[in-house]
Amino acid sequence: MGKGRLEAFSDGVIAIIITIMVLELQVPHDAAWASLLPLLPVLLSYVLSFVYVGIYWNNHHHMLAACRHVSGGALWANLHLLFWLSLFPFTTAWMGENHFAAAPTAAYGGVLLMAAVAYWILQRTLIGLDGAGSVLRRAVGSDWKGKLSPLLYALGIASTFWAPWFALLLYASVAVMWLVPDRRIEGVLPGMRDGQAPRGDD
Template structure:
């Protein structure tokens, strides 16, 4: 079977498997407190906080990737390789999550965390563009895609700004990373609901 005729179901299933492994790796990196009581637990709160942020970002990408795959029924070579690039970037998040925790949120590790966020967002942007190209070819491009593309660009700008800020004030940069996650969290699920509502009246199935 030619790749051009393959269903996006295969791409989505493979990506889901990789994302499941990524989340598993992050969970396995969580630390058990050595001390007792609240004082011991407080020692691992920074680890839990960066894990929560990274988990939120992976979850947001999973939701948006799911919706992105639903917008076209067939894959293309650009989509496949853009997806692989995005998964590669996403797979580095556990490493940088561990690194920033190990270095106690210092300036360099916090800046590097922003770099991987830019890389992941950039490769996802390439995937989005390849899907948009496919949509335009099939005449299924939607205005909602343009709005999400603008939000995606704003997120990348926030990350890019946070990197140099991290070298001076890591905590401010971390707040910017959290702001991006909050920006996407509710709209991601809201978009899912809207897409479902748009699909059912048309009787579209995958």
């Protein structure tokens, strides 16, 4: 099964998610710079979520570029990922409007955690489709970032009830860790195009 429709559908959904998030930003009625101060938590929440959605879009693109085909199971795994990403606008707005209170910040972390789990499921599904010679499997290697991220999300969720600021710091740290596109996958793509055997790194 070709992967073109999956990529196009995913791109469209992610674009809508970003659009919904930016529409949640309410324009102040006052023209003074000071009128932006009450909106600062909302703006910071939006920036963090925009970065996260961008990271998922970027790595999703690289992941699909490294696989050769998809299946019905992969389509459902992809929809599972998109479901959790589609909750970003809601949890982002809830957290920002309530100035990073414990419950909204925990809910935000929960969505981050489930999106990470969904991405891992999709990744494993695509690796399984290509079998032992999977380019994606060789490129992913030990996947230390993929293993560390859920642990940091879980720690962030647990810490929201005594230090929400620490939870935000953890969420932002994971985003920084993933900001650079996955060079392991970028390294194997030229080999795929040239028909060479890929070289995987940890």
